[in-house]
Amino acid sequence: IDFHIIDLLTKFGLIKKPKTLGKKKYLEIEKILKGLSEKLNISPARLDLYLWYIETGKILK
Numbered sequence: 001i002d003f004h005i006i007d008l009l010t011k012f013g014l015i016k017k018p019k020t021l022g023k024k025k026y027l028e029i030e031k032i033l034k035g036l037s038e039k040l041n042i043s044p045a046r047l048d049l050y051l052w053y054i055e056t057g058k059i060l061k
Contacts, residue, residue: 001029004055005048009033 001021006029010017014032018025037047053059 001026001033002048002052005029005033005051008051008055 006015006017006021009015009029009032014036015029018029021029033044033047037044040047042050049060
């Protein structure tokens with residue numbers, strides 16, 4: 001999980017920013033991302049690109 005995703009999830013109040021990113025915390029955040037992508041009816045990969053766009057203003061293909 002990239003830090004831009006962690007920063008945005010923290011910014012939107014979905015998680016508290018972790019001090020470290022161990023396996024347990026990684027899996028917790030991954031579960032949140034999967035749930036969010038399902039709720040939005042988009043793939044996790046597309047959600048990642050969208051979150052990158054929100055954070056940077058850049059569109060990646």
